[in-house]
Amino acid sequence: MYKKIIFLIALLILTLSSFQAFSQDKSLKIYVPKAPPSIPLLKLEQKGYDIDIIYYNDVTTEILPRILKNEKALYIIPTNVSAKLYNKGKNIRQLSIASMGIVKIISTDPSASKISDLDGKEIHIPAPGSSPDVIARFLFSRNKVSPAIKYGSTPEITQLLLAGKIRSAVLPEPMASLVLTKKTDARMISDTKSDWAAAVKGSGGIPQVGICGEGSYISKMSGQIKLFLKDYGRAVKEVNANPGDAAAEGRNRLEIALPAAVLAKSVPEMNLVNITGDDAYEELVIYFRVLLEMDSSSLGDKIPDGNFVIR
Numbered sequence: 001m002y003k004k005i006i007f008l009i010a011l012l013i014l015t016l017s018s019f020q021a022f023s024q025d026k027s028l029k030i031y032v033p034k035a036p037p038s039i040p041l042l043k044l045e046q047k048g049y050d051i052d053i054i055y056y057n058d059v060t061t062e063i064l065p066r067i068l069k070n071e072k073a074l075y076i077i078p079t080n081v082s083a084k085l086y087n088k089g090k091n092i093r094q095l096s097i098a099s100m101g102i103v104k105i106i107s108t109d110p111s112a113s114k115i116s117d118l119d120g121k122e123i124h125i126p127a128p129g130s131s132p133d134v135i136a137r138f139l140f141s142r143n144k145v146s147p148a149i150k151y152g153s154t155p156e157i158t159q160l161l162l163a164g165k166i167r168s169a170v171l172p173e174p175m176a177s178l179v180l181t182k183k184t185d186a187r188m189i190s191d192t193k194s195d196w197a198a199a200v201k202g203s204g205g206i207p208q209v210g211i212c213g214e215g216s217y218i219s220k221m222s223g224q225i226k227l228f229l230k231d232y233g234r235a236v237k238e239v240n241a242n243p244g245d246a247a248a249e250g251r252n253r254l255e256i257a258l259p260a261a262v263l264a265k266s267v268p269e270m271n272l273v274n275i276t277g278d279d280a281y282e283e284l285v286i287y288f289r290v291l292l293e294m295d296s297s298s299l300g301d302k303i304p305d306g307n308f309v310i311r
Helices: 002-025 036-046 059-068 079-087 131-142 154-162 175-182 193-199 215-220 222-241 243-254 260-270 277-294
Strands: 028-033 051-056 074-078 092-099 103-107 122-126 148-152 168-172 187-190 209-214 272-276
Touching (some): 028 036, 036 222, 036 243, 036 272, 074 079, 079 092, 092 215, 092 222, 092 277, 103 131, 131 168, 131 193, 131 277, 148 154, 175 187, 209 215, 209 222, 215 222, 222 260, 222 272, 272 277
Parallel strands (some): 122 148
Antiparallel strands (some): 074 209, 092 209, 092 272, 103 168, 103 187
16 A cells, blocks of 8 residues: 555656656747737737747847857747858758738839839838848849939938938838828838739748747757647737737837837738748748849858758
8 A cells, every 4th residue: 555655656756747847848939029020929928828938129139149059949030041040051940931021112202103213213221131122122123223222220211211301211011101101291112012923923922031940949849839830820810800909919018119000000011921831931932032143142142952941
C-alpha cells in the first residue's frame, strides 16, 4: 500500500514537473511594430492567448541586432528583410505573409490624378532601397515616367505634405490615410496594389510584410506556432470585418497618436492577410523577382530557395 502511494506521489511530481517545464516554455515571443498591422495580435491577447508581444519602432536599430544575435523569437518585419537575412546565411524562416500592400502614392497637385501625370515632377519617397522605394520605382518604370525622386524619412515626408511644402509622396499606411483625411486637396494617385496587379501577372498583391522567426525556435515551438497561425488568421478576419472597433482598440493599446477616424480608415487599406505555405512562397517569388530586377541589394542578390518558407 505504501509503495503504491509513494509511486503515485512520484508520478504526480513527475507530471507536475513536466507540465511546469512546458508551461514555462509555451508562451510565444513575438516582436511586432508599434503600428496598426499589429492589431490582430491584440485580438489574440484579449482572448487570453499565451503570447509575449514586444513592440518596436524601428527594424534596423531594434530588430536586426536581435536577429543577428540569433534571438529565439518570432518577428513581424518586411519580407525582403527576412529574405535578405536568409540569403546571407542567417537561420531565419518565413511563416506567413501578413500584408499584401501598405504603400500609397499621394499628391496635392491638381494636375495629377494618375501615375503618368507624375512624369518630370518631384516626388518624395522614404529610404532609398526600401520596399516603398523599389515598388514606386517599378511602377514608374512600367508607366514610362521619370519623376524627380527626393528621399527622406516617413515622418518628415508626412509633415512636409501636411504643411503644403511638398506636393507628391509615397507613404505607407497609416500615414497615407492621415494625409488623405487631413488634407482636403490630397488625393490618392495609386493604391499601388491595383497598379501592381496590372503590371505583374499572377500576383495577388504586394507581400510586403510577414511573420518570420529564428529557425531553431520555430522547430522547438512548432506545435504552438501552428496553432498560433490558425488563430492569427481568425483574428485578421475579425479585424477586417470590424475595422472601426479594431482601430479604437489599436489606438488605445498601441498608444498611436492618430485620430480614431484615421485608423479606422487605414485598417482596410493595409490589406491584412494570413497567407502561409506554398501560397505564401508563390506570392513571395513573384514579388522578389521584381525586387531583384529593380534593386538586387534589397534582397541579397537572389531569390531565396524553397526552404525559406515553412510549409
